[in-house]
Amino acid sequence: MIVESIVIRVPLAGVRIAYRDIGAARRAAVLAPEECMPRTSVADVPVVLVHGMGGDGHTWDRFAHDLARLGRRVIIPDLRGHGRSAHAESYRFDEFGADIVQLCDQLGLTSADLVGHSLGGYAVSCVALERPGLVRRLVIEEQPLPLRSGDEQPTLTRRLPTPPELWHATTSLLRHLRAVLAFDRSMTRTALEQFRRPNPRWWDRLGEITAPTLMLRGGPGGMVDPEKLADFRTAVPDCRVESFDCGHSIHRDRYHEFAAAVLPFLGH
Numbered sequence: 001m002i003v004e005s006i007v008i009r010v011p012l013a014g015v016r017i018a019y020r021d022i023g024a025a026r027r028a029a030v031l032a033p034e035e036c037m038p039r040t041s042v043a044d045v046p047v048v049l050v051h052g053m054g055g056d057g058h059t060w061d062r063f064a065h066d067l068a069r070l071g072r073r074v075i076i077p078d079l080r081g082h083g084r085s086a087h088a089e090s091y092r093f094d095e096f097g098a099d100i101v102q103l104c105d106q107l108g109l110t111s112a113d114l115v116g117h118s119l120g121g122y123a124v125s126c127v128a129l130e131r132p133g134l135v136r137r138l139v140i141e142e143q144p145l146p147l148r149s150g151d152e153q154p155t156l157t158r159r160l161p162t163p164p165e166l167w168h169a170t171t172s173l174l175r176h177l178r179a180v181l182a183f184d185r186s187m188t189r190t191a192l193e194q195f196r197r198p199n200p201r202w203w204d205r206l207g208e209i210t211a212p213t214l215m216l217r218g219g220p221g222g223m224v225d226p227e228k229l230a231d232f233r234t235a236v237p238d239c240r241v242e243s244f245d246c247g248h249s250i251h252r253d254r255y256h257e258f259a260a261a262v263l264p265f266l267g268h
Contacts, residue, residue: 017085129206
């Protein structure tokens with residue numbers, strides 16, 4: 001099992017964000033001084049793991065353990081309103097992304113691999129748009145893609161989730177009572193409204209993502225519209241899609257398949 005590291009809280013844009021930093025100290029302890037000199041190997045690039053709505057960073061413990069065992073530094077934040085991070089007055093999707101950018105700046109990161117699930121996928125996509133030079137590899141797992149225009153309407157077969165469905169999908173990820181109690185439930189309606197609101201600017205800017213991108217899609221129980229996914233794949237310059245026979249949480253329900261797809265993509 002992964003050794004629990006100290007939870008660090010930093011104020012970012014007026015919101016105190018909690019994160020764990022795993023693997024860096026262990027790796028530094030076993031390297032000789034000459035090996036600690038700056039290099040450009042994959043092992044020197046941290047991996048930032050961003051959870052989905054309703055959960056916290058502990059959803060990534062198994063994957064973080066495997067990454068740390070491979071010598072990677074792993075940074076696991078709790079998004080605002082989740083886990084050990086503070087609640088906030090606003091929960092716009094771009095603010096979740098901005099928190100990740102500021103955390104990377106706070107840690108002095110110049111390059112990172114970003115992995116995000118669901119709402120976390122939206123957050124890391126925002127990072128890749130706002131700071132493309134920061135992102136070496138981008139992994140997005142089961143991000144519900146927003147509407148592209150006001151003329152587009154969800155159909156019965158490609159509708160957006162209802163509030164009870166969204167709540168069930170997110171809370172099914174929870175492994176710790178602490179996360180359930182800490183989650184600011186007021187953001188559920190806000191998040192659903194944002195997914196229902198057209199976001200043409202986000203779609204128009206997808207071509208600005210420079211990092212190789214891996215999009216992971218679940219099966220019929222997932223939340224990724226196949227038509228929008230095809231457009232996403234076309235819009236992002238270097239993007240491939242992997243599909244899985246499961247629901248919304250691939251890294252939980254199909255962990256070995258998830259790791260088999262993501263670890264080689266990250267360079268392992």
